[in-house]
Amino acid sequence: xxxxxxxxxxxxxxxxxxxxxxxxxxKNKVVLDVGAxxxxxxxxxxxxxxxxxxxxxxxxxxxxxxxxxxxxxYSNVVTVLKGKIEEIxxxxxxxDIIISEWMGYFLLFENxxxxxxxxxxxxxxxxxxxxxxxxxxxxxxxxxxxxxxxKIEFWNNVYGFDMxxxxxxxxxxxxxxxxxxxxxxxxxxxxxxxDISKMAPGDASFTxxxxxxxxxxxxxxxxxxxFDVSFTKCHKLMGFSTGPRSRATHWKQTVLxxxxxxxxxxxxxxxxxxxxxxxKKNPRDVDIMLKYxxxxxxxxxxxxxxxxxx
Amino acid sequence: xxxxxxxxxxxxxxxxxxxxxxxxxxKNKVVLDVGAxxxxxxxxxxxxxxxxxxxxxxxxxxxxxxxxxxxxxYSNVVTVLKGKIEEIxxxxxxxDIIISEWMGYFLLFENxxxxxxxxxxxxxxxxxxxxxxxxxxxxxxxxxxxxxxxKIEFWNNVYGFDMxxxxxxxxxxxxxxxxxxxxxxxxxxxxxxxDISKMAPGDASFTxxxxxxxxxxxxxxxxxxxFDVSFTKCHKLMGFSTGPRSRATHWKQTVLxxxxxxxxxxxxxxxxxxxxxxxKKNPRDVDIMLKYxxxxxxxxxxxxxxxxxx
Numbered sequence: 001x002x003x004x005x006x007x008x009x010x011x012x013x014x015x016x017x018x019x020x021x022x023x024x025x026x027k028n029k030v031v032l033d034v035g036a037x038x039x040x041x042x043x044x045x046x047x048x049x050x051x052x053x054x055x056x057x058x059x060x061x062x063x064x065x066x067x068x069x070x071x072x073x074y075s076n077v078v079t080v081l082k083g084k085i086e087e088i089x090x091x092x093x094x095x096d097i098i099i100s101e102w103m104g105y106f107l108l109f110e111n112x113x114x115x116x117x118x119x120x121x122x123x124x125x126x127x128x129x130x131x132x133x134x135x136x137x138x139x140x141x142x143x144x145x146x147x148x149x150x151k152i153e154f155w156n157n158v159y160g161f162d163m164x165x166x167x168x169x170x171x172x173x174x175x176x177x178x179x180x181x182x183x184x185x186x187x188x189x190x191x192x193x194x195d196i197s198k199m200a201p202g203d204a205s206f207t208x209x210x211x212x213x214x215x216x217x218x219x220x221x222x223x224x225x226x227f228d229v230s231f232t233k234c235h236k237l238m239g240f241s242t243g244p245r246s247r248a249t250h251w252k253q254t255v256l257x258x259x260x261x262x263x264x265x266x267x268x269x270x271x272x273x274x275x276x277x278x279x280k281k282n283p284r285d286v287d288i289m290l291k292y293x294x295x296x297x298x299x300x301x302x303x304x305x306x307x308x309x310x
Numbered sequence: 311x312x313x314x315x316x317x318x319x320x321x322x323x324x325x326x327x328x329x330x331x332x333x334x335x336x337k338n339k340v341v342l343d344v345g346a347x348x349x350x351x352x353x354x355x356x357x358x359x360x361x362x363x364x365x366x367x368x369x370x371x372x373x374x375x376x377x378x379x380x381x382x383x384y385s386n387v388v389t390v391l392k393g394k395i396e397e398i399x400x401x402x403x404x405x406d407i408i409i410s411e412w413m414g415y416f417l418l419f420e421n422x423x424x425x426x427x428x429x430x431x432x433x434x435x436x437x438x439x440x441x442x443x444x445x446x447x448x449x450x451x452x453x454x455x456x457x458x459x460x461k462i463e464f465w466n467n468v469y470g471f472d473m474x475x476x477x478x479x480x481x482x483x484x485x486x487x488x489x490x491x492x493x494x495x496x497x498x499x500x501x502x503x504x505d506i507s508k509m510a511p512g513d514a515s516f517t518x519x520x521x522x523x524x525x526x527x528x529x530x531x532x533x534x535x536x537f538d539v540s541f542t543k544c545h546k547l548m549g550f551s552t553g554p555r556s557r558a559t560h561w562k563q564t565v566l567x568x569x570x571x572x573x574x575x576x577x578x579x580x581x582x583x584x585x586x587x588x589x590k591k592n593p594r595d596v597d598i599m600l601k602y603x604x605x606x607x608x609x610x611x612x613x614x615x616x617x618x619x620x
Contacts (some may be wrong), residue, residue, distance in 0.1 A: 001475075003461070006468055016469060043471050067475040151313070159314055159326060161353050165377040167311075 002061075005101075006040065008250040014240045015101065018131065019044040020135045022234045030092055034085055034100035034119050037110045039078065041099050046077040054095070056085050056119075062107040072276060085115040094125040105176045107137055107227035108276065109309045110284045113230075114201050129197075129209060132229040134177050136193040138243060141212045142183040143268060144221040144255070151175065152257055172286065174253040174309050179244040185264065186212035186220075188243065205277035207289075212270045220262035220270065223290065223294035224254045225254045256290060256307055264297040270294050285310040312371075315411075316350065318560040320619040324550045325411065327497035328441065329354040332544045335439060336360045337464050340402055344395055344410035345422045345430050349388065351374035351409050356387040362403070362530035363388045366395050366429075395425040404435040415486045416564040417447055417537035418586065419619045420594045439456045439507075440541040448553060451522045451572075451580060452493040454531040454565070461485065461512050462567055484598065485565040489534050489554040495574065496522035496530075498553065501584060515587040530580065533600065535564045566617055567598060580604050595620040 006012055019026065019041075026048040033042040036055035042065075045053045055078055057065055062082035069078045081088050086235035095101030098119055102112035120130060156166040173242045212223075230239030242251045262270065286309040293302035316322055329336065329351075336358040343352045346365035352375075355363045356546030365388055372392035379388045383447055391398050408429055412422035430440060465477040501518045522533075553560040572580065582602030589595035596619040603612035 003464065007464075009507075012469060038468070038473060038476070040469060040471065047470075064476055068471065071472045071475065091442050136343070154313065154317075159322060159350060159354075160357075161350065162381045163374075164350060166348070166374055169374075211529065241594075254564070291447050308553065 002038065004250050006038070009239050010242075010247050010249045011101065012040065013252075014238065015041055015099075015131075016044055018231045018234055018238050019048045019099075021238075023048045024235070025097065025233065029096040030054075030055065030094070031097045032090070032095040032101060032119055032123060034098060034116050035102060036065055037101075039060050039068050039080060041071060041082075041101065042078045043069070043074060045097075046074045046100065050077065050097075052092075053089055053243065054092075055080045056088055058084045072248065085119050088274060090123060093123075095128065096125055097122045097129045098124055099131040103135065103227065103229060103251070103252055106174065106225055106286060106288075106309060107135060108204055108278070109286050111204075113196075113204060116196065117199070117201050120197070129233045129250060132231045132239065133197045133231040134193060134195060134232055134239070135230075135303070136228050137191045138188050138226055138228065138277075139191050139210050139212065140184050140224050140244070141186040141214075141220045141264075142179055142222050142224050142255075143185050143218045144179075144183055144257075145219065145261075147177075148221045156284055169256040171257050171259060171305075172307050174225075174307050175257070176252050177255055178248055179253045179255065183217040183242045184224075184244060185216055186214050188245075191225075193278075204270065207273055207275040209273045210271070214264040214266050214268050216264050216268075220258065220264050220294075222258060223270075223292075227251070227257065235300045254309075256288065256305075258292070259303060259305060260299075260301045262294050262301060263296065264294060265297055268294065268296040279308070279310070282310065312348065314560050316348070320444050320550050320557050320559045321411065321561075322350065324548065325351055325409075325441075326354055326427075328541045328544055328548050329358045329409075331548075332437050332465075333358045334545070335407065335543065339406035340364075340404070341409060342366065342400070342405040342429055342433060343408045344408060344426050345412060346375055346390065347371050347411075349378050349390060350438070351411065352388045352390075353384060355407075355409065356384045360387065360407075362402075364400055364402075365460050367392060368394045368399055391423060395429050400433060401484075403433075405433045405438065406436055407439045407441060408433055409441040413445065413537065413539060413561070414491045415561055416484065416535055416596060417445060417618060418514055418588070419596050423506075423514060426506060427509070427511050430507070439543045440550065441543070442541045443507045443539075444503060444516075444540040444542055444549070446538050447501045447586075448498050448536055449501050449520050449522065449536065449584065450494050450554070451496040451500040451530045451574075452489055452532050452534050453528045454489075454493055454567075455529065455571075457487075458531045458567055464527075481567050481569060481615075482617050484535075484619050485567070486562050486599060487565055488558055489563045489565065491554045494523050494534075494554060495526055495528040496580065498555075501535075502586075517583055517585040519583045520581070524574040524576050524578050524580075527575050530568065530574055532568060534565045535566065537561070556575060564619075566598070566615075568602075569613060569615060572610050573606065574604060575607055578604065578606045589618070590620070592620065 042055040352365040461619040
């Protein structure tokens with residue numbers, strides 16, 4: 001997983017470009033890296049001229065990060081602190097920049113956003129910079145007959161036995177997978193934008209409306225969610241998308257299968273709302289409620305579905 | 311994972327064939343299924359004419375298995391018991407057959423063998439049958455320059471930084487992956503056979519010698535372990551292999567990278583020993599110690615390496 005994330009060049013190269021191409025942001029600045037992992041982002045910042053970087057990592061990777069910082073001759077610039085952001089003490093009162101790669105699948109699954117917001121409120125100087133500072137969630141709809149058959153309908157007949165009770169559970173589990181852009185049958189709609197430099201933790205729970213208009217006659221088997229992040233404080237806007245029309249990342253997309261197969265005609269719309277919230281018992285899990293209806297020529301459906309990412 | 315296991319047709323079809331083609335074993339017999347999961351093996355046994363099947367499963371899948379048994383009309387033959395094999399009570403004193411799919415990666419990683427042996431000693435009637443009753447571990451050696459470069463040497467230069475300290479850790483982690491049979495450069499050696507109907511739990515810890523003779527001039531980057539299981543109580547011998555020359559299974563093979571690249575000539579041998587034992591702290595993890603030496607024309611090496619599967 002560690003290697004998969006580093007080898008995700010859309011992810012790692014974007015951070016590298018943001019840092020190396022905007023050295024003016026880092027010159028003589030104090031940086032806090034939240035969830036530093038191997039320390040790669042901290043090293044990028046150090047190389048870009050940061051005065052000092054505090055790399056906070058709570059897992060055993062912190063020990064590796066220390067060794068790595070030393071091996072690369074940055075011990076005087078990068079300080080690795082092993083611990084939770086909510087528990088560690090920083091040797092400085094304020095930092096100028098908070099950098100983090102906190103995003104999870106579906107943006108919010110097992111994310112570290114709350115740690116970033118905690119660090120922002122505690123240590124970020126007035127007018128300080130959060131990298132990235134914008135994250136947005138998008139939704140579209142796809143035709144996916146083959147895969148739904150393979151993953152969901154499979155349970156109808158397993159070596160001659162009916163296991164359809166597992167199907168109900170399977171459909172509630174969002175599937176993280178790569179969607180072919182040719183499967184997209186509607187527009188892509190922006191659901192929600194979060195401003196990491198200003199938002200409150202509670203803003204990661206929301207209910208938003210959507211309207212997906214068919215761009216061709218097709219069947220709809222699933223809605224697909226994905227996210228973009230951007231760094232608006234760069235010299236020019238930088239960022240990346242994890243959408244099905246962009247280069248693949250390790251986040252892939254998140255597929256929400258529908259109980260119904262919708263038969264949709266060009267110009268008709270699936271309208272509804274999506275409610276997203278951390279699970280109350282396990283806040284790293286995400287609960288999703290989807291309301292949708294289609295009043296079309298060939299298909300009328302109105303339904304509520306619940307999903308759990310865990 | 312559940313679906314991946316069921317869709318592993320080498321695995322599931324072998325069990326199905328063993329059961330359906332050997333109905334004489336099951337006719338009027340009482341069967342115990344250890345770690346039943348969805349209950350698929352229990353249903354096979356019921357359909358083959360077993361008098362009664364007790365399906366023991368400790369996870370939440372037990373509830374699903376109950377529903378599945380009912381949906382398929384076998385409630386009068388299959389009884390699902392939710393709990394650990396070491397803690398449940400069986401309504402009968404003895405069973406005639408114990409069936410289980412207990413094997414993990416590298417045969418022994420996160421395996422349920424001890425539960426099978428516990429059940430055997432407690433409930434299996436004298437002369438009863440364990441399915442499968444034989445499992446054996448094999449070893450061979452491969453050329454794997456590209457993948458080792460990609461997975462291990464990667465850490466030497468990560469976006470311009472030296473992370474080679476992670477390499478030491480990475481090499482200690484056996485890699486579960488599919489090996490191309492063309493990579494095999496030596497013979498395949500049987501390391502150890504376990505007789506599930508007779509062995510003691512302690513027999514899953516062992517030290518065994520090996521001698522791998524090169525079948526061509528090549529470089530050796532890794533040793534590869536895999537297992538076979540067999541059902542010797544069938545009308546004719548049945549079973550399957552998870553080796554690189556057999557059809558792929560979800561168990562794949564287990565790759566142990568060597569610190570050295572061995573330069574071996576046809577007819578030369580890598581000799582050594584492999585010690586396998588459950589980890590003392592976490593008995594579901596496996597510790598492997600590999601001693602090997604090559605005294606060849608172009609390469610002399612003698613080394614001990616430790617691996618941890620966790």
